[in-house]
Amino acid sequence: MVAPTPPVRKAPQQERSRLMVEKILTAGREVLLRDGYDAASTNKVAKQAGISPGSLYQYFADKDAVVDAVVAKYADELSDRVAASLTDQLGGPDDSLIHATLHALLDALEENEAFLRVFVDELPRTRNHERLAGVEQRVSDLMAAYLAARRGDVRDVPPSRAAWIVVRAIEQLTVRYVLDRPPMSRDELVAEVDAMVTAYLQS
Amino acid sequence: MVAPTPPVRKAPQQERSRLMVEKILTAGREVLLRDGYDAASTNKVAKQAGISPGSLYQYFADKDAVVDAVVAKYADELSDRVAASLTDQLGGPDDSLIHATLHALLDALEENEAFLRVFVDELPRTRNHERLAGVEQRVSDLMAAYLAARRGDVRDVPPSRAAWIVVRAIEQLTVRYVLDRPPMSRDELVAEVDAMVTAYLQS
Amino acid sequence: MVAPTPPVRKAPQQERSRLMVEKILTAGREVLLRDGYDAASTNKVAKQAGISPGSLYQYFADKDAVVDAVVAKYADELSDRVAASLTDQLGGPDDSLIHATLHALLDALEENEAFLRVFVDELPRTRNHERLAGVEQRVSDLMAAYLAARRGDVRDVPPSRAAWIVVRAIEQLTVRYVLDRPPMSRDELVAEVDAMVTAYLQS
Amino acid sequence: MVAPTPPVRKAPQQERSRLMVEKILTAGREVLLRDGYDAASTNKVAKQAGISPGSLYQYFADKDAVVDAVVAKYADELSDRVAASLTDQLGGPDDSLIHATLHALLDALEENEAFLRVFVDELPRTRNHERLAGVEQRVSDLMAAYLAARRGDVRDVPPSRAAWIVVRAIEQLTVRYVLDRPPMSRDELVAEVDAMVTAYLQS
DNA sequence: GATGAATGAGAATTCATTCAT
DNA sequence: GATGAATGAATTCTCATTCAT
Numbered sequence: 001m002v003a004p005t006p007p008v009r010k011a012p013q014q015e016r017s018r019l020m021v022e023k024i025l026t027a028g029r030e031v032l033l034r035d036g037y038d039a040a041s042t043n044k045v046a047k048q049a050g051i052s053p054g055s056l057y058q059y060f061a062d063k064d065a066v067v068d069a070v071v072a073k074y075a076d077e078l079s080d081r082v083a084a085s086l087t088d089q090l091g092g093p094d095d096s097l098i099h100a101t102l103h104a105l106l107d108a109l110e111e112n113e114a115f116l117r118v119f120v121d122e123l124p125r126t127r128n129h130e131r132l133a134g135v136e137q138r139v140s141d142l143m144a145a146y147l148a149a150r151r152g153d154v155r156d157v158p159p160s161r162a163a164w165i166v167v168r169a170i171e172q173l174t175v176r177y178v179l180d181r182p183p184m185s186r187d188e189l190v191a192e193v194d195a196m197v198t199a200y201l202q203s
Numbered sequence: 204m205v206a207p208t209p210p211v212r213k214a215p216q217q218e219r220s221r222l223m224v225e226k227i228l229t230a231g232r233e234v235l236l237r238d239g240y241d242a243a244s245t246n247k248v249a250k251q252a253g254i255s256p257g258s259l260y261q262y263f264a265d266k267d268a269v270v271d272a273v274v275a276k277y278a279d280e281l282s283d284r285v286a287a288s289l290t291d292q293l294g295g296p297d298d299s300l301i302h303a304t305l306h307a308l309l310d311a312l313e314e315n316e317a318f319l320r321v322f323v324d325e326l327p328r329t330r331n332h333e334r335l336a337g338v339e340q341r342v343s344d345l346m347a348a349y350l351a352a353r354r355g356d357v358r359d360v361p362p363s364r365a366a367w368i369v370v371r372a373i374e375q376l377t378v379r380y381v382l383d384r385p386p387m388s389r390d391e392l393v394a395e396v397d398a399m400v401t402a403y404l405q406s
Numbered sequence: 407m408v409a410p411t412p413p414v415r416k417a418p419q420q421e422r423s424r425l426m427v428e429k430i431l432t433a434g435r436e437v438l439l440r441d442g443y444d445a446a447s448t449n450k451v452a453k454q455a456g457i458s459p460g461s462l463y464q465y466f467a468d469k470d471a472v473v474d475a476v477v478a479k480y481a482d483e484l485s486d487r488v489a490a491s492l493t494d495q496l497g498g499p500d501d502s503l504i505h506a507t508l509h510a511l512l513d514a515l516e517e518n519e520a521f522l523r524v525f526v527d528e529l530p531r532t533r534n535h536e537r538l539a540g541v542e543q544r545v546s547d548l549m550a551a552y553l554a555a556r557r558g559d560v561r562d563v564p565p566s567r568a569a570w571i572v573v574r575a576i577e578q579l580t581v582r583y584v585l586d587r588p589p590m591s592r593d594e595l596v597a598e599v600d601a602m603v604t605a606y607l608q609s
Numbered sequence: 610m611v612a613p614t615p616p617v618r619k620a621p622q623q624e625r626s627r628l629m630v631e632k633i634l635t636a637g638r639e640v641l642l643r644d645g646y647d648a649a650s651t652n653k654v655a656k657q658a659g660i661s662p663g664s665l666y667q668y669f670a671d672k673d674a675v676v677d678a679v680v681a682k683y684a685d686e687l688s689d690r691v692a693a694s695l696t697d698q699l700g701g702p703d704d705s706l707i708h709a710t711l712h713a714l715l716d717a718l719e720e721n722e723a724f725l726r727v728f729v730d731e732l733p734r735t736r737n738h739e740r741l742a743g744v745e746q747r748v749s750d751l752m753a754a755y756l757a758a759r760r761g762d763v764r765d766v767p768p769s770r771a772a773w774i775v776v777r778a779i780e781q782l783t784v785r786y787v788l789d790r791p792p793m794s795r796d797e798l799v800a801e802v803d804a805m806v807t808a809y810l811q812s
Numbered sequence: 813g814a815t816g817a818a819t820g821a822g823a824a825t826t827c828a829t830t831c832a833t
Numbered sequence: 834g835a836t837g838a839a840t841g842a843a844t845t846c847t848c849a850t851t852c853a854t
Contacts, residue, residue, distance in 0.1 A: 054842095598766065
């Protein structure tokens, strides 16, 4: 991995661009958190970012593009963390994979609870459908691979089907746990979800 | 529950009111279906209802109140159907309750697929949070009652906790099945969900 | 001609509408005169009209519709006056028709010199192409009819062709006279244009 | 007219300047033709010219200056051609001067029909008033000189006055012919205009 | 009660122009 | 000189809500 000779003039420009995009995404996130989706506006985001409304449009085609990028950034972080945890567990003992993944997922969700609320409860799902589908697909694929590898030990249905079921169930239960705080502890939730998924896969 | 003596002159007025509210709700539903949430407006709803925008505000405090009421109506219908199915099954054989309820739920969801899409994928969840929570609570309560009655045969956790888990998982899986149409048949979906829930409850 | 029973409630509403449209057109004219076409804006027009920007859009679809209507009003007035003068002269002595019409036209143009300047020199011709074409067509038709009636006495070409030539030449010469004020008196202009048109028609 | 000794180092700079101005004018013309006046912008012109928006402002004070220069270039070309044709005819037989000039003018206009349309129908006349006036003045002067030379044979009014009339009539009729394509052939148009002008001058 | 014209704050977006590099 | 990112005032248009009739 040799660092290539950096282009003389392009590097700082790219750096500036990255900085502006970063500023806008951060500001977008802040505005979404502060004002909610309905009350968010491109001018507010620009003001929060300390730039002019016109500048924002040099980096994003329109309002949706800004929201999409903010959401994408969050979705990617989440996706990365869950995928990493899952991958780490793939070689380990079978009975801890679900357990460990649930904790990793809950960690990630709880760290960003405020934004999760905006993301899940305020944004029309259509706005982030693709991003969410991307996360789900990525995790489903990993899960399906895991199930395929254990074929014979687990429920005899196509791995993709079992993965679809398991991923969506886990997603919903963890997300709603974080956002709705039903009367059970985190460990109790994990115990139940783990029990459900494990029982299902072994049935 | 006996209806109290109705005021002599108020009855026809209440009747008119009911009619207006009905007109507005129907129009609201139509506009949401036709134009989607973003393009819906109070003026469009009023026009569709054949009344003036001003009149709408005699029956609903603001735009949100209209959307809420439209959603509430749909949620109540859904809630009624699922609750009825569940109640019907409570006295029957244990192993068909989940199965029958899943079919009843899928019937109800598929009948209103277009509106379900608006409701779940277009409306910000905040808009219908309470209504949805109401449906979930009602079904959770029934489920918890059922589990309490079978205490001893089923997973040894507080019934309300198992119900919370089961109801949310089923809700998510059936809704996403109808809206996302993953590559499995309805019977295959029911088989998996039934297997998961049953295995969980018996674990 | 019996006046029909006036609709009880519709009349005053129509009256209000007419009033609003009138207010907007007047304000539009004033803003065009004061600020010119480029600096004119819908909000300025609304402010000048003493109404809100939103109200303007109840009567006109967009900015162009307002400008078009202002222009149309002016074009219609002009068209009416010239057509009336021309019609009046059709039965009279041949040698005064051009003369009288030129004076009528110059009267009309000079009375509205300021707006004529906006109309001809500021508005992109595309903006008022249709309106202008309408005026020209109307006058051309009358002129062609006149020439057809005199067939035998006048230049032996299709009347529509001679009319096309004459109308456009007169239009240009009178308009530029009013706007550019070349060093000749009005009577001198009329003498020249009259001479040109008359000589042409008799050639 | 001898070029003064050029400053030793300034020459190549002037050359570069000339090149940049040329690039900008060409780009401006292309953008006006491609996008029309309303959709044209300084940034588009700069991009089309392959320079930066900032550079444009080293050669032109503002947007209007660019448009003016583009228009001026076209007007000068046109002016040159018509003046040349007119000059060529001054020594020839009187009765072919108008005829030949009309053809020369129509040639020039038809060759640039697309830009003529932008120039005449899209650009607010104010934008090109001076340039157009320049063309008209130049041609009028030539025409007046010609008429002065023929004094005695032609209509007895100040030559400048007759020239003003004739030049504006011809301009309008040829331009509208090219842009509006009325139902007559080019030769028919020339015949009529020639007849009108000749008859007028001899009246 | 019903009406619907009027409201007006505010949204997204553009583009001529500047100025630090 | 050249650059082009940044500017920000200004523009068109929307729509939830009000209130005089």
